[in-house]
Amino acid sequence: MSVVHPSPTGLQPILKPQAHHAPGNFFTKYIFSTDHKIIAIQFLFTTLLMLIVGGALALAVRWQLAFPWESMPIVGPWLFSAEAGQISPEFYTMLFTMHATVMIFLVIIPILAGTFGNLLIPLMIGADDMAFPKLNMLSYWFIWPAIICFGMSFAYAGGPAAGWTAYPVLADLAQAAPGSGTAQTLWLLGVTFVGFSSMMGSINYMTTIINMRAPGMTFFRLPLTIWGLFITAILQAFALPVLTAGGFMQVTDRLLGTCFFYPSGLIINNADPTIGGGQPLLWQHLFWFYSHPAVYIMLLPVMGMISDMLSCMVRKPIFGYRPMIFSMSAIASLGFIVWGHHMFTSGMNPAVGMAFMVATMMIALPSAVKTFNWTATVWGGKVEFNTVTLNCIGFLSMFVVGGLSGIFMAAIPVDVYFHDTYFIVAHFHYVLFGATLFGVFAGIQFWFPKMFGRMMNEKLGKTHFLLTFIGANGTFFPMHFLGMQGMPRRYADPYLHGYLEHLLPMNQFMTISAILMGSAQILLFINIFYSMFFGPKAGRNPWNATTLEWTAPSPPPHGNFDEPPIIFHGPNEYAVHNGDKDFLLQTEKECEPPKPSDSETENNTDNDQETSS
């Protein structure tokens, strides 16, 4: 059944479907599964669970900022009866540290790479599974030791209290703060486990994309989603080892007293801890060398997914397919040389700062190009405002705000003022919450039929979008103003300082918006669980989309395709004349010659060349 087609890349595609073997028992089918789609679903539910945890932590943080030192409703008296339900400053530090940790390491990164990466890579390139299915399974199961470490650190050891950036000396010396003891070591261990998980994922994704593309699937016919995931995997593979090394150094500092990150002569809690010889700056370089690329790890897959979804929703090919790829690559490579923009006030040589500044300014450029391309994709399209479209537009408008506030921070003198104030918090929430999560919401709604064979509810989806969008803007936009007024982040009680006293009402407004936004997520969960069982059955291709996954059954069986697909052209052939359809699947060979009114006659079935109109 498998005819071997000459691969256009010269590489021999792997064409032995491991498909259609016996499903095995419940245990091997749903728990220790090596099927990429099941693993994707495992990642989905785990990360959604973590989203609830991270969201609850965020609401607790916001509670303190709106009603400082007032007893937390409902959970307060139960959690800390000794303090009459109050949040103590120690607990507050731990709250925002864990909030950020959970959101970044257990929500955003695994939902993108884990859920969408796993689900889409084999399906979109026409493979029957990942290159290393067992490694894939392991990458999911390594999330759990991380969750356990974080949980233990939180519940048993008093909680890490040094922020998610874990800057030494605070994070490096056990005496430096409550929660800098065992909790911090456990936290580092947790991060290392997440790192292992990502690393296994990224190796798998790279190998799969390079080696297992179906015949005809050249690199320039890959859907942009795959490009986004591919570039992300490369970023992970290069950046992550640095963080892991840094993490080990911090662990040995803590346990063996190696002093990589602290100098001698410190006096902490009235005692001179040890000899020294290290430098806290070293950690910052190592940390941001990973964590700056990491912000693109949290964004690039969404950029790819949005491109495919938007193009399908407006029934137009993506505008500037190749520029989209080049801009993603530019973001990724520039992403490696701008980590210093997190350190403009750190005491790093200010002249070096200038180099980082210019590089950072330049990284705004590919982001702008992408925004223009998306807008141009909408231009002249046929727009139907369903949940997917709405979330895509939500992504676009939030990303623009986040991108533009980035320019303020690239300007060093302005950044020096804004650094570590709420302006920064506004910026990364616009990007991470605003852009990434809206992209994720769109992606869930869009690929849900492929995952579960059923459609999600549109009314619930739209209401969820509406409330989330209002809540998000109400919560995060005023943060810009807080930042302008100089409110530092990570303050349990900013109103202690005269120049911040008047900010309480604004913070209360934001907290109310946050509660609205948080409650809106209940709709998402209802929608998911209701539709999983009772949603209308979806056919193979409910969106009339063009990419490969829509040629497989919904949900696809273990092994994915009925027969190995062959690919004839690029990924977004919409607005074509294909009988009574306006789209051309990647596996369809040809379509009716277009009417002469269409300018690009000869390029209709081939977008390998960039065409201009």
Next chain:
Amino acid sequence: MGKGWCLFFLFWPVAAVVSCAMAPMVGWSFPYDNAQAASNLGIRIDGLFYLILLVTAVVFVGTQAVLVYALWRGSNNRDERATYTHGNHKLELIWSIIPGVILLFLALYQMNLWADFRIKKYFPEAAVKAPIAEVTARQFEWRFRYPAIGKKLQPKPQADDLYSVNELHVPFGKPVMIQLRSEDVQHSFFLPALRIKQDALPGLQIPVWFEANKEGVYDLVCAELCGWGHYKMKAHVIVESEADYQNYLKNLTQQQFYDGLGKIAANENDSESEATEK
């Protein structure tokens, strides 16, 4: 319903622009007197901020307007098919080059400001020659060490140095420099009114200069997470005339050396109460 959504997406950028335009009037802008920085360098920083605000506002309004218009047209589209196009080379070039030029301009435009701000070669000479005080951050307070009247600040504490906690006095109208250090973890010296921020790194001495142009009492806060008491590192910088400043130093000398013998300053005394509090 499509039209409704278009209006919805139109509403937010309008609200954003209106609230940003209103911000200075309703006190949502920079701190202190009419949102005016209390240092000349700070005023230049604000200028750069407003320049970028202008540029980004134009871009923001432009992209949002085009987006909403495209959505509006798209939701009206009754054609059988959308426009078939894979892109446009010329457009792609235009919208890479124009933002590129603007960004490069912004990058070069601020270089001078940054050099004046932070690069020691460009610091005012008088300030570099006579640092006014050593500022030591520690959990959770600020300590200041001034040289004795008429003397220069030495890297190591001297017997006749003057000390104060959480209150730094400086003269206005002339550039002053401090030596910033930390005794335990990382902190950050943040003077919002003057738009000054510099991390205090354990193991390093970092020079910071500023010139206050107005008398006043300004909040000094810590901007780098330094432990559970991070939010309560509350100090003030008191900017006063040269005469008042000299008076203050004299008073301080008298307080610390009341017997007139110039014994070694008991610099640990005033922190004892703080320590027991913990």
